[in-house]
Amino acid sequence: MKINRIFSFGRTLKKEMIDDRATGLAAEQAFYYMLALFPMMILFLSILPYLSMDGQRVMMVVETALPRDTTRMIEENVLSVVSDSNSGLLTFGIIGTIWSASTGMNAFIRAMNEAFNVENQRSFLNGRLLSILLTIGMIVTFLIIFALFIFGEVILNTVSNYVFMPDETESLLKVVRWILTVLVMITILCCLYYFAPNKKITFKHVLPGAITATIIWQVVSLGFSFYVNNFGNYSDMYGSLGGVIVLMLWLFLTGLALVIGGELNAILHKNRSAG
Numbered sequence: 211m212k213i214n215r216i217f218s219f220g221r222t223l224k225k226e227m228i229d230d231r232a233t234g235l236a237a238e239q240a241f242y243y244m245l246a247l248f249p250m251m252i253l254f255l256s257i258l259p260y261l262s263m264d265g266q267r268v269m270m271v272v273e274t275a276l277p278r279d280t281t282r283m284i285e286e287n288v289l290s291v292v293s294d295s296n297s298g299l300l301t302f303g304i305i306g307t308i309w310s311a312s313t314g315m316n317a318f319i320r321a322m323n324e325a326f327n328v329e330n331q332r333s334f335l336n337g338r339l340l341s342i343l344l345t346i347g348m349i350v351t352f353l354i355i356f357a358l359f360i361f362g363e364v365i366l367n368t369v370s371n372y373v374f375m376p377d378e379t380e381s382l383l384k385v386v387r388w389i390l391t392v393l394v395m396i397t398i399l400c401c402l403y404y405f406a407p408n409k410k411i412t413f414k415h416v417l418p419g420a421i422t423a424t425i426i427w428q429v430v431s432l433g434f435s436f437y438v439n440n441f442g443n444y445s446d447m448y449g450s451l452g453g454v455i456v457l458m459l460w461l462f463l464t465g466l467a468l469v470i471g472g473e474l475n476a477i478l479h480k481n482r483s484a485g
Contacts, residue, residue: 222477223470226325232469235321239465240458242314247461308345315341315348321469322406325476330408344402351398355391392428396420399468403475415482416475423471430463 227233319341323330332340399420404413 219477223473226473226477227470230321230324230469230473232321232466232473235317235324236462236465236469238317239314239321239468240461242310242317243461243465244458246310246314247457308342308349311348312338312341312345315345318402318465318468319344319406322403322472323408325469325472326407326409326479327476328407328409332408340405344405347401348398351394354394392424395424395427399423399471402468403472407472407476411475411479415479418478419471419473419475422474423467426467426470427464430467431460434460434463 316337319337320330330337396417397420400413400416403416403419404411
């Protein structure tokens, strides 16, 4: 019986995604996220010189999040920005990131309104203000995740130099760090799914979509990165454009994961309202 309900829910989700043009909305998000990605990277990397971070350590973190072709494309610029503090770059990064990413956030808001089948009745000013606030929240979240990856490793190495720490304890702390990262992602996605649609829903009702989107994004990112690094050699086929193509595909899959989470929340909300 439960299996039939799962298949029925899956068919409903598929139908809603087709009706709401989920892939098109994901592609729209990917385009704007692409525009926002480099100002955001400039913002993050411009902060790191003030924290005396090692460039190679930063690249190790970047390589865990992006496919190899993409990291090769940006490695030289990353090391250059990290090694030299520049307040002008920091200012440009803040302004460029907020404006470009808020445009991508507008695309996400439209996708959520499509999922809940509601009209966006917010004024232009209120809509832009909401997208900017959500963008700032997303940037803060990325900074926290970045700090967990980099400073978590630094703190762990520093403590292990002064205090004996069994291998099991180090492994446990790494798992805890990963769990904290996932929890931070789920929290920001809950906020996005709660505030984005022009519809009043309870906060706990957006949790299933946030968890689902986080899991899908993690699986897709790991799987896509593994495929690109081991089988899909885009550099041989497309040359220097290989990194850009890989990045666009990854951003598209990211946008699709976000749309799927929103569609799932909308279906659950309709089922609760009908019941």
